[in-house]
Amino acid sequence: MVSRVIPVDDFDLVIFGGTGDLARRKILPGLFRRFRSGQMPEGSRIIGAARGDLDRAAYQDTIRKAIEEFVPKGARSKEDVAGFLELLDFVKIDATGEGGWKELADMLRPGVVRAFYFSVAPSLFGALAERLHGHACAGPSCRIVVEKPFGRDLESAKALNKTLRDHFDESQIYRIDHYLGKETVQNLMAVRFGNVLFEPLWNAQFIDHVQITVAESVGVEGRGAYYDKSGAMRDMVQNHLMQLLCLTAMEPPSRFDPDAVRDEKLKVIRALDDLSPEDIVRGQYVSEKSGDNYLDVVDDPDSRTESFIAMKLSVSNWRWAGVPFYLRTGKRMKARQSEIAVVFKDAPHSIFGQEQGKHRNVLAIRLQPNEGMDLFVTIKEPGPGGMRLVDVPLDMTFADALGPDAEDVPDAYERLIMDVIRGNQTLFMRGDEVEAAWAWTDPLIEGWTERGEKPYTYDTGSSGPEEAAILMHSEGRRWRDITG
Numbered sequence: 346m347v348s349r350v351i352p353v354d355d356f357d358l359v360i361f362g363g364t365g366d367l368a369r370r371k372i373l374p375g376l377f378r379r380f381r382s383g384q385m386p387e388g389s390r391i392i393g394a395a396r397g398d399l400d401r402a403a404y405q406d407t408i409r410k411a412i413e414e415f416v417p418k419g420a421r422s423k424e425d426v427a428g429f430l431e432l433l434d435f436v437k438i439d440a441t442g443e444g445g446w447k448e449l450a451d452m453l454r455p456g457v458v459r460a461f462y463f464s465v466a467p468s469l470f471g472a473l474a475e476r477l478h479g480h481a482c483a484g485p486s487c488r489i490v491v492e493k494p495f496g497r498d499l500e501s502a503k504a505l506n507k508t509l510r511d512h513f514d515e516s517q518i519y520r521i522d523h524y525l526g527k528e529t530v531q532n533l534m535a536v537r538f539g540n541v542l543f544e545p546l547w548n549a550q551f552i553d554h555v556q557i558t559v560a561e562s563v564g565v566e567g568r569g570a571y572y573d574k575s576g577a578m579r580d581m582v583q584n585h586l587m588q589l590l591c592l593t594a595m596e597p598p599s600r601f602d603p604d605a606v607r608d609e610k611l612k613v614i615r616a617l618d619d620l621s622p623e624d625i626v627r628g629q630y631v632s633e634k635s636g637d638n639y640l641d642v643v644d645d646p647d648s649r650t651e652s653f654i655a656m657k658l659s660v661s662n663w664r665w666a667g668v669p670f671y672l673r674t675g676k677r678m679k680a681r682q683s684e685i686a687v688v689f690k691d692a693p694h695s696i697f698g699q700e701q702g703k704h705r706n707v708l709a710i711r712l713q714p715n716e717g718m719d720l721f722v723t724i725k726e727p728g729p730g731g732m733r734l735v736d737v738p739l740d741m742t743f744a745d746a747l748g749p750d751a752e753d754v755p756d757a758y759e760r761l762i763m764d765v766i767r768g769n770q771t772l773f774m775r776g777d778e779v780e781a782a783w784a785w786t787d788p789l790i791e792g793w794t795e796r797g798e799k800p801y802t803y804d805t806g807s808s809g810p811e812e813a814a815i816l817m818h819s820e821g822r823r824w825r826d827i828t829g
């Protein structure tokens with residue numbers, strides 16, 4: 346298959362926090378892979394900015410080490426790394442001070458795409474924005490990239506949005522949710538809106554329920570202090586799972602353009618019903634055997650923050666009336682697995698007698714591991730012995746279908762950064778989406794806090810608390826297995 350990599354335009358990308366964890370682990374290795382694929386033109390420049398006492402050579406060395414650590418050996422050659430490092434520069438800047446800004450302004454070139462990645466704490470966004478304008482670095486065509494957390498509640502999200510919008514137009518702000526950069530997530534839109542097969546069935550008449558699972562096998566060790574102030578609801582549901590829900594439930598946009606897509610996603614969030622306490626199960630992991638307990642890795646031994654949450658949501662509109670959306674996410678679960686499963690209803694009448702109700706079509710959209718899709722269909726079990734039915738997956742794993750090209754699929758960060766350079770906001774969250782998600786989330790958090798609810802416990806390495814299974818069983822449904 347002929348490579349379809351189309352280089353982006355030349356750009357200057359300034360990464361504030363260019364020596365931090367996110368920059369070293371994700372942003373720069375991702376840019377390196379795009380450079381290697383031929384997508385990043387040699388006329389581009391990446392300028393790291395931080396307070397550290399580094400010069401250009403020392404920064405290049407830092408990033409060379411990061412690439413060696415985070416890009417597998419087989420995916421880098423010495424020549425490629427050297428070529429990439431040539432594009433790097435560094436400027437010493439304190440977001441809250443005045444030094445370094447003139448040097449930065451002098452480095453930036455006219456006539457190329459200009460983007461600023463705010464890979465620093467959100468409390469620094471305002472100071473950065475003010476200085477970028479004060480030193481004439483930012484014009485109306487530049488872009489800024491910001492990372493979660495986009496606030497911790499509606500009030501702080503509004504304040505953060507205001508800070509950004511005081512300095513930049515919404516069309517210049519790229520809020521990254523890396524789940525939206527995943528190949529399968531975009532494929533969900535391609536499958537829904539590029540085929541006639543699915544959309545006619547994509548409603549309450551044919552769909553029994555939807556399950557969205559983001560299970561992590563890691564715990565919160567190392568970031569217990571941060572996580573305990575957040576919990577699964579703020580850390581995962583308000584952003585990542587909400588975005589997956591929106592893409593599954595939204596109406597077809599009129600065009601695949603940023604505002605058309607984001608308008609439809611926003612309508613889904615606004616159509617979410619309030620939940621009652623019985624619709625939510627929260628948990629904390631414990632392990633008597635290994636001593637791997639949530640409460641031991643956070644500061645507060647009586648913490649009521651959840652490391653797991655399962656919930657049943659309803660989208661109040663004609664398409665989804667009566668169709669539950671079950672969401673669950675947690676730390677230290679059985680395996681790392683993220684998927685959206687659309688479970689269709691039984692056939693209205695079975696000509697196969699007792700087989701009625703045993704077989705259901707399921708469209709499983711896997712985000713990790715092995716991005717891909719399976720459509721489970723019911724067929725006759727081969728061989729003699731009468732009409733026995735069996736459910737088999739029609740596997741739509743990209744690597745098999747698309748050949749070697751699929752192996753070079755950019756990871757979520759790479760794709761999203763290239764979209765910033767291209768000026769395409771479709772896969773980025775708009776400020777009103779973020780605020781609508783918090784407006785729905787806040788009362789739920791306030792509710793369980795006011796009621797003083799303690800999370801249930803669940804065994805480390807399990808699928809979550811028993812109560813989460815009951816949430817489904819009580820309605821004759823069951824979660825799909827977490828197999829990793």
Ligand code: NAP
Nearest residue numbers: 362363364365366367395396397439440464465466467492
């Ligand atoms: P980090 O490892 O603590 O790095 C912070 C970076 O900011 C460093 O380069 C630091 O360098 C620089 N910095 C700190 N204060 C500064 C100042 N006053 N002026 C200029 N530069 C300053 O943090 P991180 O993990 O990379 O996270 C960066 C942002 O991304 C945070 O908002 C975080 O919430 C978000 N995020 C991170 C991840 C992740 O996987 N790490 C994931 C999602 C979101 P100096 O100290 O030398 O200035």
